[in-house]
Amino acid sequence: MAIIEVDSLTKRYPLPNKKSEAFLAVNAISLRIEEGEIYGILGPNGAGKTTTLEMLEGLTDIDSGIALIDGIDVQENPYAVKQRIGVQLQANEYFDGVSLVELLTLFAALYDRHVDPLALLDRVNLRDKANAKPTQLSGGQQQRFSIACALVNDPKVLFLDEPTTGLDPQAKHNLWALIRELNNGGMTIVLTTHNMEEAETLCNRIAIMDHGSLVAEDTPQALILKHAPEPPSAPIHGDIEDVFLALTGHGLRD
């Protein structure tokens, strides 16, 4: 059963230098994300990944198209959707001088819930930092804490925007383990990434976006079979990076 259904989702922004003209940040994207999937969205910078997520999260207005999460229309009933989703944003700074436990209690209060902050910190392996401030955490710890904040309402869908960007390999693998664990508990996870290994090994299915459009969507294996250029002599297949470059080209983006 699809937990997220997106049909012809479109977002226009005015051009920075010519206000009268608009460019399509997201161009009529249609997706179906199944319950219990780990779904990855790949794309070069400016491809429209974050804008797509922000439209699903209710942060950005939808210009046209329909987005349903758990059967609820995002535009018509944003507050009902917010109750069912957990969100980790790219920027994850919090109020100064407030401890992890206090922040988790606050986030729970925003959902009108009571949580056991220490149990939540246990899930992301941060119990020993309970009274620390977010600024005192390492990059990997900050990401795990952001995920803990996104879990206070026991969401059905968890959105992660570039969760492993800037992390060292240990922190990255640690975070993947956490994401798998959450997924094993039945949570649907939608993430954006620039990390090909992440897309290939973590995600059940991936969508590749470029210039606001969806250029491919399938399981990593199917995409490799279909798009990776087969080396003429060697029997080895390419990897997702080859697929990505074959589909979006080698040109540098900002």
Next chain:
Amino acid sequence: MLSTLQLHLARVFLKIFLRDRQSLFFSLFFPAIFMTVFGFANNNEADSVRLAVANNAGSPVAGRFIDALESDELFDVSLGDEEKLRSGLLGGEYSLLIVLPAAFNNAAAGAELTLVVDAAQVRELGLIMPVLEQKLLAIEHELRGTTPLFTLTLEDVKARSQSYLAFLLPGLMAFTLMQLSIAGSGFNIVEYRRKGILKRLFVTPIKPSDFITAIVLARLIIVLVQLTVLLLYAVFVLNISLVGSYSAFYFIILLATLIFLCLGFCLGSIAKTQQAIMAIGNLVIFPQMFLSGVFYPIESMPALLQPLARVLPLSSVASAMREIANNGATLLEILPSLIGIAVWLILAFVLATRLFVWKEVAH
């Protein structure tokens, strides 16, 4: 009326404020320090003049003259040998040396007293000479058994001392509440946006009204506590009395805080960066600091500026608070200021609700 969510968020805002030691220090102690410094700088009791007297006469008249000098608060009298006092004068120990001649008694007519001064202290002489002359005149009257033809009596028309400090207190309180309020809404919103906190809050089910209520509640508490501390300090340490009703005074504080919180929400919605809010914030704060009669009365400003000064929100607030604090005015008596406050409150509230659009401000 208030939801647990709003109370919880307000409590977090209060915690943030209390844990930020640096700004806590500046916002809580700066106005108090400021008042203390002004209190000393404008102390009505001038430093006493260090006066040396070389008594070469030793007559009862000389003794009475010295007694008269010693009983005057203006002078700090030292007695001694002329040579020693002269060198003391050169060394800066004394400002002035009076040499009483041997002939200073009631028998001699027209004894001449010598004043020895340091040229650097000459500026004070214009004040000291008449006092000395008056003392001599008093003794002369006494000795000759005559009564003076004319005397001066001082009468305070308001029958209470209106010191500069008493004038300053309400203005400074108004200024402090303006700064705390604008910082509380405007500056904080820009900071929360820059850090992505507003975006993060937006994806939770919190309503903008909850967020605004929490900020307003937390800031009201901060402002009330802060101003009360300042007021207690002024009343009990600096001995300034609040003449009017405390409830009227706090009523104005409450309305004023709401005005500047609303204006802060407007500024925080317009300014997108930290630099922008600093610039716009100062544009709002600084002219009011100098034009709104905080440090000196609006009446003493150039006539051209006065009408402009009077329409500023802080002018209405400061003058209302001052009328209550210094002159014991009732709310009815300060109706013009109250109207000014009401107009600004409505204006600021309408502007704030127009400009503070949750989704746009979060981005």
